[in-house]
Amino acid sequence: RQTVENNKNGLLVPIKNVDALINAMQFMIDHPKMVQEMAAAGRKIAEDLFDVNKVNDVICQTMKI
Numbered sequence: 521r522q523t524v525e526n527n528k529n530g531l532l533v534p535i536k537n538v539d540a541l542i543n544a545m546q547f548m549i550d551h552p553k554m555v556q557e558m559a560a561a562g563r564k565i566a567e568d569l570f571d572v573n574k575v576n577d578v579i580c581q582t583m584k585i
Contacts, residue, residue, distance in 0.1 A: 523562075524562075528561050529558050529561040529562035531548070531558075
């Protein structure tokens, strides 16, 4: 359900909180190295959770195919 882990592969901000969004965006601008680290972590999470082969295996196991 949750694909963003705060400070690991992105920054979470409260809904409709413009100040928090501005602060998060400024943080990203000020810390490009951390942005690269978060991007790499995000890719790893996506590969682990959403790899088509892994998803298909789960579907086949669920359907007992």
